[in-house]
Amino acid sequence: MFRIALKMLFGDRGKYLGIITGIALASILMIQQPGILISIFTTMYSSITDIGLPDIWVMDPKVQYIDDSKPLLDTQLYRVRGVKGVEWAVPLYKGSQRVRMDNGETVNCSMLGLDDASLIGGPAIMIQGKLSDLHQPDAVIVDETGAKGRLARPSVTPGGKSTPLQIGDSLEINEKRAVVVGIARATKTFQSQPIIYTTYTRAKNFALSERKLLSYILVKAKADESPQTVARRITKETGMAARTADEFKSMSLWYIIENTSIITNFGFVVLVGFIVGAAVTGQIFYNFTLDNLRYFGVFKAMGATDRMLRWMILLQALLVGGVGFGIGAGLVATFAAATKDSSDLTLKLNWQLLTGSGLAVLLIVLLAALISVRKVLKLEPAEVFK
Amino acid sequence: MSETETMAVYCGGITKSYGTGEARVQALRGIDLEVHPGELLMLVGPSGCGKTTLISVIAGILDQDDGECVLFGQDLKQLSHNQRVVYRGRNIGFVFQAFNLIPTLSAAENVAIPLLINGMPMDKAISRAFECLRDVGLEGRENALPSQLSGGQQQRVAIARALVHNPRLVVCDEPTSALDHETGRRVMDVIKNLAVNSDRSLVIVTHDARIFDFADRIAHMDDGRIEKVERNN
Numbered sequence: 249m250f251r252i253a254l255k256m257l258f259g260d261r262g263k264y265l266g267i268i269t270g271i272a273l274a275s276i277l278m279i280q281q282p283g284i285l286i287s288i289f290t291t292m293y294s295s296i297t298d299i300g301l302p303d304i305w306v307m308d309p310k311v312q313y314i315d316d317s318k319p320l321l322d323t324q325l326y327r328v329r330g331v332k333g334v335e336w337a338v339p340l341y342k343g344s345q346r347v348r349m350d351n352g353e354t355v356n357c358s359m360l361g362l363d364d365a366s367l368i369g370g371p372a373i374m375i376q377g378k379l380s381d382l383h384q385p386d387a388v389i390v391d392e393t394g395a396k397g398r399l400a401r402p403s404v405t406p407g408g409k410s411t412p413l414q415i416g417d418s419l420e421i422n423e424k425r426a427v428v429v430g431i432a433r434a435t436k437t438f439q440s441q442p443i444i445y446t447t448y449t450r451a452k453n454f455a456l457s458e459r460k461l462l463s464y465i466l467v468k469a470k471a472d473e474s475p476q477t478v479a480r481r482i483t484k485e486t487g488m489a490a491r492t493a494d495e496f497k498s499m500s501l502w503y504i505i506e507n508t509s510i511i512t513n514f515g516f517v518v519l520v521g522f523i524v525g526a527a528v529t530g531q532i533f534y535n536f537t538l539d540n541l542r543y544f545g546v547f548k549a550m551g552a553t554d555r556m557l558r559w560m561i562l563l564q565a566l567l568v569g570g571v572g573f574g575i576g577a578g579l580v581a582t583f584a585a586a587t588k589d590s591s592d593l594t595l596k597l598n599w600q601l602l603t604g605s606g607l608a609v610l611l612i613v614l615l616a617a618l619i620s621v622r623k624v625l626k627l628e629p630a631e632v633f634k
Numbered sequence: 635m636s637e638t639e640t641m642a643v644y645c646g647g648i649t650k651s652y653g654t655g656e657a658r659v660q661a662l663r664g665i666d667l668e669v670h671p672g673e674l675l676m677l678v679g680p681s682g683c684g685k686t687t688l689i690s691v692i693a694g695i696l697d698q699d700d701g702e703c704v705l706f707g708q709d710l711k712q713l714s715h716n717q718r719v720v721y722r723g724r725n726i727g728f729v730f731q732a733f734n735l736i737p738t739l740s741a742a743e744n745v746a747i748p749l750l751i752n753g754m755p756m757d758k759a760i761s762r763a764f765e766c767l768r769d770v771g772l773e774g775r776e777n778a779l780p781s782q783l784s785g786g787q788q789q790r791v792a793i794a795r796a797l798v799h800n801p802r803l804v805v806c807d808e809p810t811s812a813l814d815h816e817t818g819r820r821v822m823d824v825i826k827n828l829a830v831n832s833d834r835s836l837v838i839v840t841h842d843a844r845i846f847d848f849a850d851r852i853a854h855m856d857d858g859r860i861e862k863v864e865r866n867n
Binding site: 249251252255256258259260542543546547548549550551552553554556628629630632633634 | 756
């Protein structure tokens with residue numbers, strides 16, 4: 249009877265497509281908006297994610313999130329190195345610098361100054377050049393998105409195509425010359441600024457006007473110590489805030505959640521998607537059942553049990569739910585794949601989001617099926633003679 | 635063996651009403667009726683006399699208020715809801731006035747439905763449906779949709795569907811009212827020749843006097859009562 253149920257569904261092509269479209273649209277809303285939200289959240293702590301080697305980030309106690317760095321004295325680095333359980337500790341400069349373009353315009357960039365010796369905190373993926381090339385004079389590495397986007401060489405002709413930055417190109421940062429020695433892949437930042445990597449010492453030169461330049465101290469805990477324990481010890485002994493990478497990510501995320509209405513706004517759209525999906529799908533599916541009520545009555549008269557009818561309707565609902573969700577998720581995934589290299593905010597999909605939205609669609613089709621099942625089960629089989 | 639057990643259908647003192655209070659309508663007012671094995675009984679009478687209500691009670695798709703309805707020795711009221719549904723699926727075939735064929739299914743798939751309800755696998759059910767469609771003269775039209783068939787052909791599909799699972803009782807509600815005279819008689823020929831045998835009985839509700847001659851007995855109903863039962867010669 250399940251094949252019969254499916255043939256009944258496919259046979260009414262208009263309603264079938266209507267239900268599928270309703271679920272696909274609901275799925276798109278319920279996946280796309282949280283997908284953007286995830287993308288925003290990811291950019292919130294992209295620097296922490298990209299700098300994967302250290303276990304602990306040490307910072308001024310007033311720091312609230314990753315881009316809110318408050319400079320420390322360079323001597324703090326030595327205090328941290330002296331704490332028991334610290335394998336190594338290196339400085340990190342994180343700040344914003346202005347790059348002057350050939351046409352006179354300036355571009356705000358995020359600059360990361362890495363420990364001169366170890367270059368810890370550098371990009372994990374180099375597209376062109378090597379991380380060690382940062383040891384060359386005036387060397388900087390630029391992230392791929394920035395090199396192709398805001399830092400690309402403007403065309404000499406108005407309206408012409410700009411040329412991506414390449415190795416050997418020079419930049420002017422705070423009236424100082426920098427030479428591009430590499431192009432790296434990095435996760436976009438919340439401000440979507442180009443990222444420039446250089447050594448800690450050179451970063452201090454680029455940012456001469458600032459007295460204190462040590463943004464963070466990156467720490468690796470010894471193998472026999474847990475990062476949490478070492479972090480608590482650093483805090484206790486130095487008075488600075490020391491947080492594990494996960495704690496720092498979480499803190500950065502919660503700062504945005506608590507200080508903006510981002511969750512409320514995105515959540516509202518997701519809720520609208522769910523309600524619209526449930527209403528449209530429920531309505532069309534119910535109409536489909538009403539159109540077939542006479543035939544369900546015939547099945548009942550002919551000996552179809554309530555259980556059999558329930559499963560037939562449930563199968564129809566699950567099938568339209570699966571197909572609709574597949575189309576919706578597929579469209580969003582295609583869009584996400586097509587725009588993943590864009591310098592603008594892109595979509596990020598993960599299994600949690602797809603599972604969550606899939607469950608929401610399941611709930612929608614189950615609600616639709618429930619209403620239809622009720623109608624069919626209440627139907628008197630004797631109605632078929634009327 | 636008691637008399638009710640040898641009957642195909644035994645109805646004793648059946649009453650049925652719809653609605654409550656002033657809106658209450660007494661559809662059946664104490665029906666006593668017997669249908670013998672191998673018999674074709676027609677229920678005739680004016681509209682609203684209770685024919686459809688009676689056939690619904692006999693087919694086990696409507697509960698009577700009072701009285702006894704026994705099918706092949708089985709009092710349907712003694713069965714639970716699910717048992718009655720299963721009993722109906724195995725023992726009763728239905729032919730409806732409006733055919734009630736599923737428009738999105740082929741003729742063979744429509745015919746196969748009672749077998750599928752009874753748990754037969756699809757391929758076997760379709761194979762058996764093909765045989766039944768050949769029996770009703772629709773060989774070569776097995777894959778046609780109902781919309782591609784004439785009214786007479788659709789009713790023959792419906793007859794094949796009613797017989798495909800070898801039910802012991804077939805109930806037909808106005809099987810010829812949607813058909814012209816010639817087609818109606820041809821459909822009745824099919825019903826008479828294929829459906830009636832010593833193990834199977836037919837109850838046909840009709841007001842089409844042109845097919846009365848196909849009946850073994852005719853029960854005349856009026857105002858919820860059987861006025862008379864006459865044997866057809």
